[in-house]
Amino acid sequence: MRTSSTIRTRVTVKRTTRAAAALAAGALALSLTACGDDDKGDDSGDKGGGTKQPGVSVTLPKLDGESLSVAAVWTGTEQKNFKQVLTEFEKRTGAKVTFVPAQDPIINFLGSKIAGGAPPDVAMLPQPGAIKQAVDKGWAKPLGAEATKELGENYSQGWQGIGKVGGKQYGVYYKAANKSLIWYNARVFENAGAAEPKTWDELLNTAQMVYDSGVTPFSVGGADGWTLTDWFENVYLSQAGPEKYDQLAQHKIKWTDPSVKEALTTLAEIWGKKDFVAGGASGALQTEFPASVTQAFTGGDQPKAGMVYEGDFAQVNIGETKAKVGTDAKVFPFPAVGDTAPVVSGGDAAVILKDSKAAQALATWLASPDAAAIQAKLGGFLSPNKSIDSSVYPNEVQKKIADALIAAGDDFRFDMSDQAPQAFGGTPGKGEWKTLQDFLKNPKDVAGAQAKLEADAAAAYGG
Structure with missing residues (x-):
């Protein structure tokens, strides 16, 4: 999942019924209030005895002397926070876990590791298309009985289903993210005398007010092409509607x-x-996601931009500035372009590549509310695990986002680009990412962008 740092949270979930959209949008429209929580972990402590202890929800085996590795593209604060989750797993089982920093696209990274005879035991995959590729290549191993049981107890059928391939469970969606948010200074x-907009036209008016006050309205992390696909998906889902969205996602209609x-x-x-x-288009195309967030909240009331679009995980990057969420940094839902405001979420799935007792135990752990609660307390993290207490x-705002995600139940859709073959929807410098970067550079060439998107999609989908 493109999350904080390099933000690899790409399982963008589209809730499409008006009831769910209204529920989530209503929750997200509440004013942000900073609620400090300095708890850095979960001290509940089964040290690997194979039985549940008071305050511990999941049974894990003893794994003294075992070692395993987990690969993900997470960096910075996100990687640091995830390592606390792995540390607690080590305490409870006696196993030793190594975090392996991966590069994008992770499927290519894993392919090189597998070719070299050194695959990680578990990989965090940011696209459902990547899970299918891993299964098709024979890399991914099905979840065992314990991990499947834990998943069934804590996840909706929809979240379980997106980790399945051919009816078998391969993925545990450990992390989610709401990506229908616009943060503002x-x-x-x-x-500027501006208020939070609820429609696209109001957003344009707000942007003009910010501009007239002497501040550039938007910061865009165009160096990361996935942020641009997220912009497109919010607009398209709200404007074209869920049926068209499904058709385009499956390439049943053309990009033309x-x-x-x-x-x-x-x-x-x-x-x-x-x-x-x-920075104009050229500046945006040189700005990676983390910088796009921080430049909206540094410089007091004269930052480089007044607003930045992206998910709840932007809080991690805001935290790197002096801005305080709820007072200095606030948020509103992505405005309605059509009849209904879009509600988008994302996530990363843990997938086993080397089937072992330790790897299965780690998948079981990541499916538990115990694991999710540790990282939830640290901020910049959202879990689709319905058994987690949102008070953590x-x-x-994070609590409201989490409550809205769980309340939506099975009523969601995935990010279009994540459903696509990775060559089209998930590779830097290629396909949708590259074409939208080119479109950011030349937004007048709508027809040219459509033609290139269709040509690349047709090649990736096989016609």
């Missing part, structure tokens, strides 16, 4: 469809507006 909005033209034309109202994007989240 509260002082900039106050100086008029609905795609409409969405790209809408995006160009921001991307193509002179001085609406910090470190601030009110």
Whole structure:
């Protein structure tokens, strides 16, 4: 999952019924309130005895002397926080776990490791398409009985289903993220006399007010092409609707469809507006996601930009500045472009590559509320685990986001690019990522962008 640091949270979930969208959007519209929580871990402690202890929800085996490795593209604070989850697993089982930093696309990284005879035991895969590829290549191993049981107790059928291939359970969606949020510098909005917009037209008006006050409206992390696909998906889902979304996701309609033209034309109202994007297109294309967040919250009331679009995980990057979530940094739901505001989530799945008692135990652990609670307390993290107590989240907005995610149940859809073959939807410098970067550079060329998207999609999908 593109998450904080390099943000690899790409399982973008689209809740499409109006009831679910209204529920989540309503929860997210609440004002952010900072709720400090300095707890850095979960001290409940089965040290690997194979039986549950008071306050411990999951049974893990003794693994003294065992060692295993976990690969993920997470870096920075996100990697640091995940390592605390692994440390607790070590305490409870006696196993030794090594974190292996991976590169994007992770499937290619894993392929090189496997070819070299040194695959990690478990990999965190950010696309359902990547899970299918790992299964098709014979790399992924099905979850065992204990991991499957833990998953069944703690996850909705929908979240279980997206980790299945051919009816077998391969993935544990450990991490999720709400990606229908726009964060803003509260002082900039106050100086501009701007209010939180609820529709796309209101967002454009708000952006103009921010611009007129002397601050560039938007920060865009265009160096990471996945952020641009997220922009497109929010606009497209809200504007074209879920049925068209499903058709485009499966390439049952072409990218030259008029609905795609409409969405790209809408995006160009921001991307193509002179001085609406910090650094212009060239600056945005050199800005990675973490910097796109921090530059909106450094510089007091004169930052490089007043707003930045992306998920709840942006809180981790905001935390690297002096801005305080709930006072200096606030958030509103991605505005409705069509009849209904989009609600988007994402996630990363743990997939076993080397079937062993230790690897199965780690998958079981990651499916437990105990594991999720540790990282939830640290912030910048959202779990689809319905058994976690949302009070563990470190601030009110994170809690509301988590409650809305769980309340949505099985009513969701995945990120379009994550359902696509990775060559089209998940590879830097290629396919959708590259074409949308080119479109950011030249938002007037809607037809050219559509033609390139369709050509690349047709090649990736096989016609």
